[in-house]
Amino acid sequence: MSAEKNPSTTANGGTNPAVDGSELIKFDNVTKRYGSNVVLDNLCFDVSSGKHVTLIGPSGSGKTTILRLLMTLVKPDEGTIKVAGDYLSHEEKNGKLVPAGERHQREVRKNIGMVFQQFNLFPNMKVLRNITEAPVHVLGLGKDEAEQRARELLEMVGLTDHIDKYPSQLSGGQQQRVAIARALAMRPQVLLLDEVTSALDPELVAGVLDVLRDIAHSTDITMLCVTHEMNFARDISDDVLMFDAGRVIESGAPEKIFTDPEHERTREFLSAVL
């Protein structure tokens, strides 16, 4: 599985033409502060198209902030973020970079899908509409086409029987699988996973991870994943980034990071969570 993939995030990694190895996500000297608290400190990193990258590190180390920056839920204080060649945080006007407006952000963001820790399905919509609403009203897909797509995705996550239920009638694991289908229905190039199993009962975790493994191995979608499930991270990742205090202190292939980390902080962290 992951052994045959190139562990480096920057090197060209694929034979699949869709995975061209170009930089899909690029953080350039990004700093994010909350008051005097520096969450991300001059962060530079990039993720190549088709790669699966896992962010690990103690809480407060800035992992989730990276996902929130990519989702435009927060704005960087300094530095720039590019997605698929376009600035996400900024836009170019008269040759100058200015903070991006709502419309520009929305366009670039269409490349990115996100799955949340708390699922965040829309409780006022049934399962099918949760999945079709954005494709129809944001991408302008026809209703039939969107429903067709939703049915295929629900089949993939094993929830065809629940198409006509409200989220409140589903278990946490089922809700999370619907949330995965909802994100994929937008056909994003990047899928962000924010501790997607942390809110689940232990017996429901495996089902969700199986679905994600399946997606990781059968599609060329780029994944950026914050997780405490180290076995899962090891299984799907091409690359693992270890964060501490807003910086990447170590990165590399999962085998290397998990078995023979260079950095003392990484060793401490892994011995605490493994």
Next chain:
Amino acid sequence: MTDLTAGLWGLLLEGVWVTVQLTVFSAALGAFVAFVVGVARTHRLWIVRFLSGLYMEIFRGTSALVLMFWIFFVLPMAFGWQLVPMWAAVLALGLSYGAYGSEIVRGALAAVAPAQQEAGIALSFSPWQRLTKILLPQAWPEMIPPANNLLIELLKGTALVSVLGVGDITFGAALVRNALGESAPVYTIILVMYFILAFLLTRVMRAVERKAKAGIGQAPEKGVGVLRKLNIRQQTETSGDFSSAGGA
């Protein structure tokens, strides 16, 4: 009581009809104002928030009765056009109860879990789409119980119009009282009439609330028993969203 003739009863019943009309029209205007002002108060531009907040403070802080007099007596002098008493009353009641209602709308919107807004952003919905497809549908059931309160206040507030000579229940009662020469019977009767109207209003609003809750996947208030309890338990366990969507 025995002296209350069919004609006098007729006066009171006509009054009931006028009170119902006043309540419905003022509520319609008030609801419109409440939604526009309440939503505007969550707008991302500060000037929109400021102006809507100003409206709310002014109309919440002025007496509906004085406002009614003002619209009826001062507006004609200032602008040269005269509203009939019925519409002057509807305007005054709608504008001032709408100001109260805007707080209900704002509160219910604020009570929707922020994560819902984030999920909407993650799917690239526009701000208007997030409002109409995600936030308002979820805030709506939360608005109904306080709106019911306000509607009953409005129903009773319509009694103010009798001073402009609009023939509502209270105005009818004053006529009947003059005819009978005693106060006790007629005021007891209209007390009960207001109560019955308020009670009917509450029943209607309960039905609306049940329907609204079913529309966001929350089981109806009544009639499902154990199944419903299980559902509620599951919700609080799995999605935090409902448990945090509390008071408005």
